[in-house]
Amino acid sequence: MKKVGEPAPKTRLLRAAAALLAESNGEPVSTRQVTEAARVSAPTLYHHFGDKEGLFDAVVAEGFSEYLGAERSLPTSGQPIEDLRMHWDNHVQFGLDHPHLYLVMFGNIRPERRPSMVASAEAFLEEVLARAAEASRLVVTPHEAARSMLAANIGVTLMLIAEPAAKRNLELSAMTREAVISAVATTSESDPVTETEGTPSVVVAAIALNAALQSSHPDQLSSSELKLFLEWLQRISSRSGS
Amino acid sequence: MKKVGEPAPKTRLLRAAAALLAESNGEPVSTRQVTEAARVSAPTLYHHFGDKEGLFDAVVAEGFSEYLGAERSLPTSGQPIEDLRMHWDNHVQFGLDHPHLYLVMFGNIRPERRPSMVASAEAFLEEVLARAAEASRLVVTPHEAARSMLAANIGVTLMLIAEPAAKRNLELSAMTREAVISAVATTSESDPVTETEGTPSVVVAAIALNAALQSSHPDQLSSSELKLFLEWLQRISSRSGS
DNA sequence: CACTTCATATAACGCCGCTATAGGTGCTAC
DNA sequence: GTAGCACCTATAGCGGCGTTATATGAAGTG
Numbered sequence: 126m127k128k129v130g131e132p133a134p135k136t137r138l139l140r141a142a143a144a145l146l147a148e149s150n151g152e153p154v155s156t157r158q159v160t161e162a163a164r165v166s167a168p169t170l171y172h173h174f175g176d177k178e179g180l181f182d183a184v185v186a187e188g189f190s191e192y193l194g195a196e197r198s199l200p201t202s203g204q205p206i207e208d209l210r211m212h213w214d215n216h217v218q219f220g221l222d223h224p225h226l227y228l229v230m231f232g233n234i235r236p237e238r239r240p241s242m243v244a245s246a247e248a249f250l251e252e253v254l255a256r257a258a259e260a261s262r263l264v265v266t267p268h269e270a271a272r273s274m275l276a277a278n279i280g281v282t283l284m285l286i287a288e289p290a291a292k293r294n295l296e297l298s299a300m301t302r303e304a305v306i307s308a309v310a311t312t313s314e315s316d317p318v319t320e321t322e323g324t325p326s327v328v329v330a331a332i333a334l335n336a337a338l339q340s341s342h343p344d345q346l347s348s349s350e351l352k353l354f355l356e357w358l359q360r361i362s363s364r365s366g367s
Numbered sequence: 368m369k370k371v372g373e374p375a376p377k378t379r380l381l382r383a384a385a386a387l388l389a390e391s392n393g394e395p396v397s398t399r400q401v402t403e404a405a406r407v408s409a410p411t412l413y414h415h416f417g418d419k420e421g422l423f424d425a426v427v428a429e430g431f432s433e434y435l436g437a438e439r440s441l442p443t444s445g446q447p448i449e450d451l452r453m454h455w456d457n458h459v460q461f462g463l464d465h466p467h468l469y470l471v472m473f474g475n476i477r478p479e480r481r482p483s484m485v486a487s488a489e490a491f492l493e494e495v496l497a498r499a500a501e502a503s504r505l506v507v508t509p510h511e512a513a514r515s516m517l518a519a520n521i522g523v524t525l526m527l528i529a530e531p532a533a534k535r536n537l538e539l540s541a542m543t544r545e546a547v548i549s550a551v552a553t554t555s556e557s558d559p560v561t562e563t564e565g566t567p568s569v570v571v572a573a574i575a576l577n578a579a580l581q582s583s584h585p586d587q588l589s590s591s592e593l594k595l596f597l598e599w600l601q602r603i604s605s606r607s608g609s
Numbered sequence: 610c611a612c613t614t615c616a617t618a619t620a621a622c623g624c625c626g627c628t629a630t631a632g633g634t635g636c637t638a639c
Numbered sequence: 640g641t642a643g644c645a646c647c648t649a650t651a652g653c654g655g656c657g658t659t660a661t662a663t664g665a666a667g668t669g
Binding site for chain 2: 228232269272273277280281287294297300303304307308334335357
């Protein structure tokens with residue numbers, strides 16, 4: 126057993142690589158930088174990780190298990206749809222917290238040697254969606270829903286990472302999140318798939334009012350009231366059909 | 368003026384770089400490969416492009432102008448929403464046709480030095496969406512809508528590129544496309560709100576929704592929520608002129 | 610102790626991006 | 640026509656990179 130005073134070279138390499146990746150702004154990190162920072166010689170790196178890619182794969186795997194751990198430890202609200210929102214937001218937040226790691230994980234996808242992590246993320250999301258499916262809240266299979274949600278989630282996160290932290294607009298995330306969720310699930314408490322009976326005119330009118338409210342805010346409602354009102358309006362508007 | 372028999376070295380470099388990038392499966396392309404393929408010596412490359420990055424920026428810029436050209440030359444169907452679908456599909460198709468180019472364009476985004484192309488793509492999409500807005504079909508600003516759509520579009524395309532061509536399921540694209548579009552725009556064909564004047568349209572739409580709700584209660588809202596919702600709706604409907 | 614096994618180090622190879630320097634090549638001025 | 644001048648291209652090489660052949664130490668086992 127090692128004392129904490131001096132971690133093993135393998136650990137030092139991993140930490141140094143992770144730290145350098147996080148610092149060096151997207152530029153590639155050289156093995157020499159890493160071995161120097163870990164106070165270790167080149168062959169040690171190759172002994173433990175095989176090659177540079179192996180080292181950074183390990184870094185990414187560690188980051189990913191941190192991500193998955195965080196995802197798995199999120200509480201279950203009991204409301205599957207609310208859970209979906211939570212996991213979406215958690216994904217985005219992880220990307221913003223570890224931008225360079227995230228870019229390696231989800232941005233630099235090489236076909237063929239596809240990161241198994243993306244598949245794992247998909248599988249995990251599918252689990253959450255399966256719970257929603259059990260509650261009869263899905264209008265597509267959990268597999269399809271997971272892929273669509275993950276794709277949009279990654280796209281949004283990449284876009285947010287790409288722009289300066291100062292002018293990041295998280296509304297992009299919320300808006301896209303609701304879009305995908307409402308296409309994939311029904312938000313109704315009861316009797317999910319009515320679709321046939323509901324009078325379409327309600328939906329049409331709700332959409333119209335929603336649109337009208339975008340350009341002109343009524344002064345009869347306070348801003349907090351308006352916020353909730355719009356949310357409900359959107360719920361009504363997005364009754365899933367097709 | 369050069370005959371076509373032997374393009375200028377600059378052109379040869381560009382073509383060689385583009386070809387090598389398309390062939391070499393995601394692995395980096397070396398300047399030596401490029402100069403050799405272009406039958407040119409190293410300093411020529413640096414004379415014309417300054418830098419390896421400059422060369423590949425040029426390749427990407429060419430690919431991007433091909434993309435934008437294709438986008439701009441798409442016919443306008445006259446139906447803004449249908450146009451949105453067309454441009455979405457065109458984006459995905461471009462990514463699948465030029466996967467490696469696409470990954471460099473939209474996958475490897477480096478913060479700071481943000482590819483101006485992503486911004487251009489966003490701007491172009493915003494134009495299309497502005498047309499939809501003029502037809503009163505948007506429920507959010509064209510800017511927000513463009514960002515959300517582009518983010519989802521990129522996410523979907525990256526995911527499709529990442530998986531083997533054989534088992535690609537374009538339904539992922541269609542499904543996500545409809546999700547985002549329906550969140551951003553109304554799909555109703557007829558006169559959502561007559562928009563001709565600013566404020567009255569809100570009142571008109573509110574009255575219409577109120578009327579529709581009398582005959583059919585939406586299941587997206589609980590009864591207590593509905594009660595409050597109707598109350599607010601009435602407040603909006605009874606706005607005294609203005 | 611001899612022996613194996615693992616972990617680390619020295620020193621070097623070959624490829625890479627890039628450049629200091631210099632040599633054509635074609636145009637304009639006289 | 641040739642001197643001057645920009646432009647374009649080539650020879651040769653530097654320093655940094657990923658990687659490895661080889662050797663040395665350290666730790667457990669008979």
